[in-house]
Amino acid sequence: MAEKGVAQLWRKIKAIYTIQGDHCTTCDTYYFPPRVVCPQCRRKGQLEKYTFKGLGKIHTFAIVRQAPDTFKRQIPYIVAQVELDEGARLTAQIVNCDIEDVHIDMRVRSCFRKITEYGESGIIIYGYKFEPTMKVTGHE
């Protein structure tokens, strides 16, 4: 038996460290998280690994003010649905942004952050969060 969360995290490190999902060449749809089968084409689908560019915009968001212990240290924080430029949507925290400034359609880019940790001696989960794009980095 693995320690709590170890195997569960380890097996999807590629997906959550690099935003790797799938592209179905049959229907030209991008999927995140990675799929076992294309839900539209099913057996006719052809899934290829695809690493998302990590750019998108905020579809909707919430300011979390009450959270379980695993996120208590971070409140208040912004969590959002980000619509990636390739079309897939995912749920992630928005960082480097004041809670007053976040808005729907805001352009964001991915960044690599600590998500949470399982208690004092538990494992630390890393993965994607998103931050506002900046002109200086050329991400618009």
Next chain:
Amino acid sequence: MGKKVAIIGVGMSKFGELWDKSLAEISLEAGMYAIFDAQVRGKDIDGLIIGNMSAGRFTGQEHLGAQAADWGGLGNLPAYSVEAACASGGAAVRQAYMAILSGEHDIMLVLGTEKMSDVNQSMAMETISVASDWEWEGMFGATFPALYAFMARRHMMEYGTTEEQMSMVTVKNHKNAVHNPWAQFQRPVPLEVVMNSGLLADPIRVLHSSPISDGAAGLVMCSVERAKEFTDTPVYIESSRQAGDTLALHDRADICTMGAVVSSSRSALKETGLAIKDIDVFELHDSFTISEIIITEDIGIVKKGEGGKAIEEGLTEIDGKFPVNASGGLKARGHPIGATGVAQIVELALQLRGDAEKRQVDGVEKAMSVNIGGTGATSIVHILGR
């Protein structure tokens, strides 16, 4: 068309934080009241189905079917639980409906139960979020209220729904619960208090959210042919329909509508040959007040985007044209997750029998419940008649 399966007995435990009672005790309480109400004998019952979401996480106990049958002295009958997150109760009713309709079972006891207050708030919040796509939503910090805040914020942007309208749903449901002896909150709450209550996940406040609750509800169901042996006032399930949607909210093109509610309610109305205006009373799943607004639109009481206006104009008040949640709903009756879907049917049965006392809606002939799981990944609709 017409009567499919009969409900001959209903029972409830009190809903609330019941620190002095165990999961088995509240389940048995609801079950025994239902059996007394039906005037059947324990040995007449040939099957037991329990709706429950997460007893294993909330209390450490699973295998609830065996537990309830054993503690209830029901002998060696087939007994098991079914799970569909917050729609577990509705799923249990639907399982029994299908089992009786198929002829496999004769008289069944259906329970819905959840004991949520045995864990602390952090654990309760974590357990509730397993109803969503935990690995891809909850693990990234999206609490369950945050997911409904996602819907609320889009609904506000696209249709101009206001915080005040979301708060008015709370006021209405609390007002109704004053007359529900099983409700967790049998007291009114003023609009200003709702609008100034603490924020859970903007724009959703504590008083826009159903509470952490313990509670159980029970039904005795049997075939239409046998119903009159036991009671003069059976009520009948005329349709039981279920539909699904993506588990994760972010996979839906439009998060202001619950596709599973649209299709399951349309298909139930079609099966019964009824139109929405023919339904006299509704129990709709208001785990958050925005979901009552969205479901009001999705079942066709009003057009998409007009759910906020509907509450403002009093359309869904107990004396309105479409009374919604005369029981107080999940907001004020309480939301012991697995019990809710069964408690909705208990309320509608009482309304149809004319036994709902001070919260009775006049002349109820047809009634509808909508019980959803997660953020709408499961929707179970029942239409009942007399």
